[in-house]
Amino acid sequence: MSEILRRDPRKEWIARNRLHPQHLEVLAELGGGAASEWVGPNGLVRRNPHVVGFMGPNGLKRIDRSGVQQGAGGGGAAKAATQSKPLVEIESPAFLVAVVPDMAGGRLTGHDRDLLGLARQLADADPAAPGAVLAVIFGEHKEDGFAEAGIDRLLHLDGPDVEGFAPEARLGALVAAEEAWTPRHWLIPDSKLGGADLGRRLAARLGERPATGVWQIEASAEADLGWSCTARGAAGTLDIQRSLPRFALALAECAEPVSDTRHAASELTLPQALPAQLSRIEDLGQVAVDPAGVALSEAEFILSAGNGVRDWDGFHHAAEVLGATEGASRVAVDDGFMARNRQVGATGTWVTARVYVAVGISGAIQHLQGIQSCDKVVAINMDPGCDMIKRADLAVIGDSAKVLEALVALVEQAREEKRNAA
Amino acid sequence: MTVLVSVGRHPVTGRSRRADQDARGVELARTLPGAEIGLLHAGRLDEGNEAALRGYLGMGFDALTLIEQPESSDALPALAEALKAAPPQLVIAGERAEQGEGSGLLPYLLAERLGWPLVSGLAAVEEVSGGVATVLQALPRGQRRRLKVRLPAIVTVDAAAPAPRQSAFGPAQRGRLEVSEAPVAADVEMAEWQFKPARKRPKRLKIVKAASARDRFKAAAAKAEGGGGQVLTDVTAEQGAAAVYKLLKEEGVLR
Numbered sequence: 074m075s076e077i078l079r080r081d082p083r084k085e086w087i088a089r090n091r092l093h094p095q096h097l098e099v100l101a102e103l104g105g106g107a108a109s110e111w112v113g114p115n116g117l118v119r120r121n122p123h124v125v126g127f128m129g130p131n132g133l134k135r136i137d138r139s140g141v142q143q144g145a146g147g148g149g150a151a152k153a154a155t156q157s158k159p160l161v162e163i164e165s166p167a168f169l170v171a172v173v174p175d176m177a178g179g180r181l182t183g184h185d186r187d188l189l190g191l192a193r194q195l196a197d198a199d200p201a202a203p204g205a206v207l208a209v210i211f212g213e214h215k216e217d218g219f220a221e222a223g224i225d226r227l228l229h230l231d232g233p234d235v236e237g238f239a240p241e242a243r244l245g246a247l248v249a250a251e252e253a254w255t256p257r258h259w260l261i262p263d264s265k266l267g268g269a270d271l272g273r274r275l276a277a278r279l280g281e282r283p284a285t286g287v288w289q290i291e292a293s294a295e296a297d298l299g300w301s302c303t304a305r306g307a308a309g310t311l312d313i314q315r316s317l318p319r320f321a322l323a324l325a326e327c328a329e330p331v332s333d334t335r336h337a338a339s340e341l342t343l344p345q346a347l348p349a350q351l352s353r354i355e356d357l358g359q360v361a362v363d364p365a366g367v368a369l370s371e372a373e374f375i376l377s378a379g380n381g382v383r384d385w386d387g388f389h390h391a392a393e394v395l396g397a398t399e400g401a402s403r404v405a406v407d408d409g410f411m412a413r414n415r416q417v418g419a420t421g422t423w424v425t426a427r428v429y430v431a432v433g434i435s436g437a438i439q440h441l442q443g444i445q446s447c448d449k450v451v452a453i454n455m456d457p458g459c460d461m462i463k464r465a466d467l468a469v470i471g472d473s474a475k476v477l478e479a480l481v482a483l484v485e486q487a488r489e490e491k492r493n494a495a
Numbered sequence: 496m497t498v499l500v501s502v503g504r505h506p507v508t509g510r511s512r513r514a515d516q517d518a519r520g521v522e523l524a525r526t527l528p529g530a531e532i533g534l535l536h537a538g539r540l541d542e543g544n545e546a547a548l549r550g551y552l553g554m555g556f557d558a559l560t561l562i563e564q565p566e567s568s569d570a571l572p573a574l575a576e577a578l579k580a581a582p583p584q585l586v587i588a589g590e591r592a593e594q595g596e597g598s599g600l601l602p603y604l605l606a607e608r609l610g611w612p613l614v615s616g617l618a619a620v621e622e623v624s625g626g627v628a629t630v631l632q633a634l635p636r637g638q639r640r641r642l643k644v645r646l647p648a649i650v651t652v653d654a655a656a657p658a659p660r661q662s663a664f665g666p667a668q669r670g671r672l673e674v675s676e677a678p679v680a681a682d683v684e685m686a687e688w689q690f691k692p693a694r695k696r697p698k699r700l701k702i703v704k705a706a707s708a709r710d711r712f713k714a715a716a717a718k719a720e721g722g723g724g725q726v727l728t729d730v731t732a733e734q735g736a737a738a739v740y741k742l743l744k745e746e747g748v749l750r
């Protein structure tokens with residue numbers, strides 16, 4: 074659609090003239106949204122004060138008495154001010170800072186972003202000779218914010234041999250990257266998601282002593298690379314001050330993530346194809362664990378019930394079929410339908426699930442606090458206006474029992490088809 | 496098989512004790528029927544350390560091999576030589592030590608030096624047969640992964656491995672510490688570092704970057720907002736379920 078605002082002076086004039094016979098029609102047309110004034114059933118003029126006015130540039134509500142301004146949106150002038158961040162391009166970097174993000178679930182984790190922030194600190198320290206941040210990622214991903222996360226160069230290695238738990242193949246790829254570009258720094262998350270393992274393997278293979286558990290870096294003239302770091306040692310009871318080596322495994326919140334620039338994130342490829350490797354470790358895949366045995370605070374997938382659930386047997390059955398850990402709102406717990414240790418929220422457990430399905434939960438602030446760090450929230454609710462819907466990435470308006478039943482049927486059908494195909 | 500054990504440090508009192516993860520490693524070895532288990536430690540022998548090491552003997556062992564090394568020396572060459580001299584099928588180690596640098600690098604360096612495969616963070620060893628071990632690796636969020644690894648191999652133990660049994664006092668006192676000698680490699684680099692008790696890490700502040708006061712106020716007073724979530728109104732239960740199913744599939748949480 075065209076962005077140009079077309080004005081019709083005649084209509085504006087009619088809109089200002091309350092006695093004009095077409096006044097109301099024109100107002101509705103210009104306002105686009107809800108009318109602020111109409112004739113009620115008894116002939117009285119009704120006003121809705123909430124839809125009058127617009128937000129002025131200073132954040133104060135303004136009312137335009139001319140009559141042009143109708144409806145919450147304001148006469149078409151409210152354009153989503155898409156702030157585009159400045160693009161930073163580094164054509165010929167003086168050096169490279171390599172980062173190997175975990176990419177849990179195919180996306181950059183918070184830890185990865187912190188690490189990229191740290192990498193930017195290292196790369197941008199000297200404006201005369203800026204470095205570039207190289208990210209090496211493995212396998213398929215769903216991330217589209219590489220540029221905003223501060224990545225200049227991206228090496229994406231795909232293929233069946235780096236999928237799953239393949240430390241030897243991944244290590245081979247990283248060694249190839251080291252040989253091809255010899256980055257000045259290697260930063261790897263010291264996390265259970267795989268970074269801690271891969272980083273130690275890489276350092277051991279290349280025979281360099283890494284710093285582990287790094288949580289702070291400072292510029293330092295004495296150190297070889299110009300930086301010193303503080304790292305946690307002895308199971309988190311010691312702080313070790315040392316110069317920053319080439320390889321660093323850093324903890325979460327080691328730096329602020331990049332927030333106000335965009336970067337090129339241009340794709341690189343390795344100069345040579347990776348040699349096929351004979352792996353001594355074979356991945357037999359994930360094992361089904363009992364979801365009820367997983368602690369709520371670390372469950373990956375939670376199906377949570379609130380006051381809107383009536384059919385409790387159906388709910389438990391759905392959780393079992395979906396393989397989800399069960400959660401509950403406080404009302405469901407207080408009413409005795411769920412155990413106290415299943416309560417999610419301010420006075421219950423703060424959950425970190427990647428996918429949180431809220432069934433019949435209105436989304437009181439005490440409940441929403443508990444799901445702040447969830448990635449994807451799905452709401453199944455009757456009330457389209459409730460707060461949970463505003464939080465949710467996907468909301469289905471409907472009766473919880475019916476939707477759950479249909480979902481269970483779908484999952485079972487898909488499993489059946491898979492079994493028949495196999 | 497051999498379990499590498501170290502001297503731990505109690506997190507509250509600071510006294511030396513058997514290290515928690517190493518004790519779990521010993522327990523893991525104990526779960527395997529018919530395994531011949533040796534305990535190996537490289538380090539200094541003094542009163543405190545001896546009490547801690549005897550803690551492992553109290554888990555049902557007659558002897559523990561101790562390679563004597565001065566404090567702050569690199570245990571890697573001594574351990575590598577000992578393992579090379581009498582190669583076991585499986586070496587079990589903790590993920591990281593409770594004292595010193597505690598970087599968790601030792602198993603990796605050992606694996607690199609011996610040329611053995613390494614699997615980290617085990618919850619259980621299911622089977623050892625025919626030169627192959629089937630193991631369960633602990634993943635975050637309570638998940639498990641089954642792996643097969645060619646022996647000889649080095650594995651490290653996760654906190655999800657079975658909790659160690661109590662150490663019995665009598666057997667602990669009766670057990671023998673078999674002391675042996677090995678060449679000493681000093682850790683030069685570590686001597687340059689400064690060690691301090693861990694400082695509390697500063698809490699991250701929520702920084703709102705906004706051009707105008709209005710945006711800052713809005714950010715501070717904002718209620719949870721979906722930011723463009725998809726809302727399906729007027730759909731049948733089947734359509735709604737299909738949309739939810741699609742999202743669950745995309746996120747890969749359905750098995």
Ligand SMILES: Cc1cc2nc3c(=O)[nH]c(=O)nc-3n(C[C@H](O)[C@H](O)[C@H](O)COP(=O)(O)OP(=O)(O)OC[C@H]3O[C@@H](n4cnc5c(N)ncnc54)[C@H](O)[C@@H]3O)c2cc1C
Pocket residue numbers: 378379380381382383401402403404405416417418419420421422432433434435436437438439440443453454455456459471472473474
């Ligand atoms: C100090 C304090 C601490 C608290 N701490 C917590 C906490 O930690 N955790 C917590 O959860 N709460 C907590 N609460 C309570 C919280 O304020 C809410 O009362 C509670 O979360 C509401 O639970 P609910 O959403 O299940 O119920 P309701 O608010 O009753 O919501 C039920 C929802 O289900 C929908 N619904 C009804 N029938 C159906 C149907 N058939 N199909 C689909 N949807 C349907 C309704 O539209 C409604 O949105 C706390 C309160 C206080 C005062």
